[in-house]
Amino acid sequence: MPKITQTFPVVALQRLQKTYGVSRKCANVILLKQQEIREDDDYDVMSTLGLLHKWKLDLELVTRFPQILKRPPYALDHHKHILEECGITVGVSSLASYLKVNRSFLFALEAHGAIPAGHDVIGSLCRSVELAPAVEDTVRGSLGSVQSRTLLDVRLAVFQQYLRQRLDCDASDAEAMITKYPRNRHKSLRLTARILQLLEAQGLAAEKIVRNPYLLNTHPDQLEALLENCPTVASTDIREMLRKVPRIAYMPWHNTAQIVRIVEEFGFSEQTVLNGAEVFTLAADTVRERLVLMAEIPELWAMRHNKNFFKMVFSFQRTLNRLSYMRTINMRCLSVHLLSTFYPMFRRYVSTGEDRTGGADLATYLSERLSVPAAEVWRQLRHHPHWRAVPLLTVSQTTEALLGAGFSAAQVRHALHLTLYPERRALEAARDAADAAAVPEEYVLQLALYRLEREGHFSGTGVFAFAADRPAVAVGSGAPAELPVEEGRVPRRSARVEGR
Incomplete structure (x- = not known):
């Protein structure tokens, strides 16, 4: 238990005591932990505490296991379901030591009373998602002596078989979905079944889910909240956005709602939002900050009517680096395509002046500003x-x-x-x-x-x-500055360029 060396307002302590029925000592521990991680947006002590209270667990044990308050609520929910699926009693102590429990051998868990003697962990896991008996037999055959296996080994064996059956994929794909995204190692079978059902209901095929395994890390409650609170984005059904950019399902719904408000505030068109849906995978504060900065740069803000404008918002640092370079060599004819395209195409333009989209931004701007058909x-x-x-x-x-x-x-x-x-x-x-x-x-x-x-x-x-007023530099005549180094092309020993 952490040593409490700081006093907190009596009102705050009394509020915690009254709301959650905890002692003054426990309330002090909660406030101390909240102060330690206050600047980290990934954690919310009160949300985690509310979840423990909802499950009717003994909150006084938080004084012995304060680290549990740093567990994100959605991750904690997965851990609770996993313990239940394995037949382990859920409590503050078992949740706090979740990782240690997963690394333990089954015989050790039985010896310490964490798992009832003779409990069939494999059968319990398979029954939680109604796996066929043949699948259960396959898991037992692949593991051999189950008692000499860790709980994590047993869980992952069942999890991979479930993914193979549910998504109709082969063993290598099921294994890749876990190895490429290690967070998927700690996903509940029941919650995974719910999120797969929700994703397929939004039109995401099984093949697409296999290609985007991070979707398994989405909590079903989070996706349901997104569908309820953000049914449309710039008059576009959120389901269409999800099919276009599946990662949106992985983002917190309130972040998407904030970005929707920002998009509407700046008055971007529906087509612009659709073409740059990747921007919804950024933090809302980041999107606002980038738009405000771009509004202060005349060359960039003049392109805001282009339907691909959000591509520059998404790859903001790359856009700034290229704009700075173009200013250095006095090349004024810019385009959204040029500032956001792949590096080889940008380099080709700087060398030869070739830009097949040249003039498109200009025509788009005049069409939108003067209300004239683009043709x-x-x-x-x-x-x-x-x-x-x-x-x-x-x-x-x-x-x-x-x-x-x-x-x-x-x-x-x-x-x-x-x-x-x-x-x-x-x-x-x-x-x-x-x-x-x-x-x-x-x-x-x-x-x-x-x-x-x-x-x-x-x-x-x-x-x-x-x-x-400003002498131009001929294209291809030798630039006075080096091409900007972009992410993925940084020399091994040099500092990594800040990403998007």
Whole structure:
């Protein structure tokens, strides 16, 4: 028992005593343990305590086994079910020493009275999920002398046979589902049966569950809470999201609910959410922090209308590294594809300038911002010989400036090529055109565009005027900086680049 050297508020102690019926000494231990792990979000002392109280266990034993309060509630629930399935009496002491019990041999557990003498552990486990007698015989044959086996060995033998029968997979797949995800070694058979039934009810085939064995680590209560509290995400059925990104089922439901609120707060479209469903596997605070930071970076925030925007949110550190590198070599034409694609494709673009999605972000932005069909935007932009060479940041700044100056979306739409010019030149030309006599208001921007094009002899090269302020570096002419080192390509002895 930990030595209590700190006093806690009397009110807090009395509340614990009244709520859970514990002594003052036990209440002190609980508050001490809560203070020790307060900064760790993975643990919730009060939730664990409430679970023990719900099971009507002797909470006074917490003073002898305070480590049990650090056990996550869902993990503790699995451990309770496992002990019950093996025929072991559930108590604070047995739960606290769960790992030690699993490493013990069956004859030792019987000798110490943890398991009743002559109790058939294999039969008890098989009956908990109604395994066929033939499967039970297979387990007994594979283990040989059961009494000389550890409880974990016996459990895993039954667990693998259950997975083979339930998911119709071979022995190697069943074994891989446990070895690749060691947490699956401590999953209750009954809770596993429940979660498999729930996953299949959401449309996840057995083959997909085998390919994503981390799903076995999902608690059924957690998935049920997700379906109840988050039935839709941006008007999309949560079941469709689960089929697209199964890992969402593994995340705490309240984390998903927070991300839903963040997505709605920032006003992202349904298609954007669907295309970037991986973002729901991040912590909600991380998603908000990344979106706030991206909103402060003009080059990135201008791409927010792209349906693949969340790919940059998901691979945020990679996006920042690439953006920093592109700024260093003065390459302004960026795209969501370029900043979030695989490393070989990014390297190829930096070397050759090849980006097959070039212009897609620009067309998407104008289509969304001006409420114009994307096909119409593409049709107009293709008449300009250099439109693909204009950065999206330039187009977005000019468009926002024109709309902010009082011009309507229809006026901007009818002079779409004006958005390819730098903001300062476009506004100056618009003001000069507005001051001209006898020019109808709806033709002001068209006149401004005419004057700008006339300066470049209608060659379209006027859009490159921004280059005078910042000399460009020719693509493929030798970059002044090294390509950013990305995760998975770090030299063995160097520090690992921070992940996503």
